[in-house]
Amino acid sequence: MFNPFSKLLRRKKREDHPFCSAIVAAAGSSRRMEGENKLLLPLEGIPVLARTLLALDAARLVDEIVVAAREADLLTVGDLCKIYGISKPVKIVRGGETRLESVYAACLECREDAAFLAVHDGARPLAEPDLIDRVIALAHRTNAAAPAVPVKDTIKLVMGSVVERTPDRDSLRAVQTPQAFDAQLLRAALQAASEAGAEVTDDCTAVERLGKDVYLTDGSYENIKITTPEDMLLAEALLQKREERL
Numbered sequence: 001m002f003n004p005f006s007k008l009l010r011r012k013k014r015e016d017h018p019f020c021s022a023i024v025a026a027a028g029s030s031r032r033m034e035g036e037n038k039l040l041l042p043l044e045g046i047p048v049l050a051r052t053l054l055a056l057d058a059a060r061l062v063d064e065i066v067v068a069a070r071e072a073d074l075l076t077v078g079d080l081c082k083i084y085g086i087s088k089p090v091k092i093v094r095g096g097e098t099r100l101e102s103v104y105a106a107c108l109e110c111r112e113d114a115a116f117l118a119v120h121d122g123a124r125p126l127a128e129p130d131l132i133d134r135v136i137a138l139a140h141r142t143n144a145a146a147p148a149v150p151v152k153d154t155i156k157l158v159m160g161s162v163v164e165r166t167p168d169r170d171s172l173r174a175v176q177t178p179q180a181f182d183a184q185l186l187r188a189a190l191q192a193a194s195e196a197g198a199e200v201t202d203d204c205t206a207v208e209r210l211g212k213d214v215y216l217t218d219g220s221y222e223n224i225k226i227t228t229p230e231d232m233l234l235a236e237a238l239l240q241k242r243e244e245r246l
Contacts, residue, residue, distance in 0.1 A: 020136055021110035022056045022178065024049075024067040026077065026122030027095025027102040032228050039122050040076065041232060044239045048226060049077065050084045051125035057086050059132040062118065064088055066109050068095035068102035100200055104190040110183070116140065117186050119203045120178035123226045126238055131220055132178055138217050139180035144207050146180070147219030148173035176219045179203045185212065 026049055030038045039049040046054075056062050065086070069077045071094050081090050093109045095102030103119055110117060118136055120127065131147060138145035151172040157164045179202060181189075189206040192198075200206045204214045222238050224231060 017061055018115035018140060019063050019111065019113055020061055020116040020118055020180070021064045021066055021114040021183075022059070022062045022132075023103055023106040023110065023117060023119045024052060024056070024065060024122045025095070025099055025102055025106075025119060026052075026067050026069045026073070028099070028123070037073070038226050038232075040073075043125060043232065043235055046084070047080060048125045048235075049122050050080045052120065052122050052127070053081065053086050053090075054084060055125070055127050055129055055132065056120065057088050058129040059136070060129070061133045061136040062088065064090070064111055064114075066091045066093065066106045067122070068093050068106040070095060100190060100193060100206070103203060104187075104194060107183075107187050107190060114183050116180055117183045118178040118180040119186075121225055124177055124223055125226070126220075126235060126242075127176075127178065127223045128220070131223065134217055135178050136180045138215055139182070142213070142215040143182040143185055144180075144204070144212055144214040146175050146177070146202075146204050146214060146216055147223065148175045148216040149219045149221055149223075150174075173216060174219075175202060175204060175216070176223050176225075177202070179214075181207060185210075 026039055040047050043051055056065050065088055067077050069092055074092055077092050091109050093105055096105055107117060116139055135145050135147050151169055151174055154169060155172055156166055185207060189210050193200050193206040193209060207214055224235060226232060226235055
């Protein structure tokens with residue numbers, strides 16, 4: 001089966017580095033995709049989730065992949081790994097009702113000696129291996145890292161329908177995944193957030209609750225998260241443009 005990162009895989013040699021497990025959050029309900037499971041939709045002929053797995057498989061600093069999926073999709077995810085030739089060890093676990101529950105369940109299934117954990121949205125299929133490696137490498141130095149891009153729009157803080165204030169756009173960033181952390185730090189942060197019943201929309205938030213610093217590196221405007229049918233159209237256009245550059 002064709003691997004869009006096959007040339008990169010052949011070019012890069014494994015170097016010694018701390019063991020890193022990549023967790024894929026893939027148990028969402030796809031509520032805004034008109035009833036379809038967005039992770040299984042074809043994106044230029046390859047399912048969204050398969051593209052995500054292929055990128056992680058090609059990343060030099062990722063050593064194993066743990067997918068948190070819906071119970072109904074467990075066998076399907078396993079089939080995708082076989083069809084698309086994922087070469088790294090893969091575990092597939094049942095996700096929870098929330099993203100926090102899913103990621104924490106996957107954390108507990110990662111290899112015990114994993115020094116770092118990188119959490120990636122299954123619905124971000126355009127993250128390139130170099131970006132993934134850059135985030136993990138920064139986590140090696142800082143214990144907590146994520147990719148981010150400057151916000152393009154003017155953001156308003158509102159109360160009801162009334163604008164309270166307008167933050168300085170220069171200080172705002174849109175944070176993406178993968179987000180990489182020291183393994184013990186992430187497990188402690190997720191457990192603390194779960195016990196407190198805190199609502200966290202990403203793993204950086206859980207770590208920030210413990211008073212720990214999260215360091216950012218340059219993300220990519222192409223590293224979009226597929227949430228709506230319009231996002232699929234954008235992802236297809238970005239892939240076509242990327243293929244033209246090759």
